[in-house]
């Protein structure tokens with residue numbers, strides 16, 4: 032009956048800082064925080080704010096950021112020379128970091144207080160930042176900060192990362208503990224950034240076998256990715272029995288991404304979010320990469336609708352950014368990837384078998 036259904040409804044909290052999309056990495060840089068403004072705008076135009084509690088989060092304090100990052104790194108961030116072209120020091124970089132990290136920390140606290148079942152922060156998910164080093168467009172690792180917060184209450188936290196790049200900063204931070212299991216699906220060929228994420232990176236000391244890497248080749252398609260994702264996640268959750276989950280939804284694993292080379296549709300990417308949601312375990316959802324801005328906004332809007340169990344009209348609502356979505360103005364455009372699928376069945380079965388073998392060490 033509706034009372035029961037309404038009683039069981041998932042409580043979703045949405046964290047969006049009004050100013051977080053107004054920063055600029057620089058002319059030729061692929062990272063466009065403006066994608067966050069577009070996403071939030073679409074979410075509101077579809078009326079999804081009526082299905083969630085909306086929060087304007089406060090910024091992270093220096094002390095909170097120093098929970099993970101070293102002071103000589105963080106306090107002199109603006110003095111760092113640009114770390115190559117990847118990590119430019121731009122106007123307002125401190126504010127930007129404090130805003131996106133503050134939202135992830137606030138979201139973690141909301142889960143700890145059981146104020147929500149699912150918390151969303153699309154501005155977060157900056158998985159490459161290290162304790163004392165900016166890397167891959169990431170300066171402060173909000174995921175590590177949020178996970179450290181969750182560990183103050185939840186005994187075991189599972190981290191899942193569907194960005195096309197390896198979640199190296201998060202894996203490194205928790206490589207030697209059995210309280211966090213990190214699982215990253217990513218392109219791996221020895222050259223692709225960041226170069227880590229080999230299947231043999233299984234963790235060390237107390238954390239041995241608690242780091243799972245799923246290395247993939249170019250061009251993986253919807254069916255193969257979703258099949259492998261479900262196989263791995265079912266086994267990981269069955270074995271690790273996490274008390275909370277952090278899901279990084281990097282949208283550069285979509286077809287046609289400016290930096291990516293997978294062939295996923297927005298529906299398949301969203302299917303991964305649905306698979307995690309269906310476990311009904313306290314869930315923190317963050318963003319990540321994503322460089323074809325119109326599709327990042329579509330993807331994270333669609334995934335917000337998945338998290339609030341709401342169907343969206345295929346025709347985008349009229350909105351002031353309409354031109355970004357031409358010529359189709361649809362929610363699910365056909366993202367015909369340009370790369371051949373180099374993941375044959377044998378390769379995928381072998382990866383699956385290696386992951387299952389690794390997890391069996393934890394059953395023992």
Ligand SMILES: CN1CC(C(=O)N[C@@H](CCCCCC(O)(O)c2ccon2)c2nc(-c3ccccc3F)c[nH]2)C1
Nearest residue numbers: 059060061116117156157158167168196224319320321
């Ligand atoms: C010395 N060489 C530069 C290193 C390198 O190849 N870096 C990657 C970095 C890719 C970062 C991906 C970030 C992310 O999507 O994973 C993300 C961002 C936020 O959360 N997740 C990269 N930089 C670029 C890039 C940088 C500046 C300008 C144009 C570019 F194409 C593309 N890919 C090696």
Ligand SMILES: [Ca+2]
Nearest residue numbers: 192194196216
């Ligand atoms: Ca990944």
Ligand SMILES: [Zn+2]
Nearest residue numbers: 194196283320
């Ligand atoms: Zn990425």
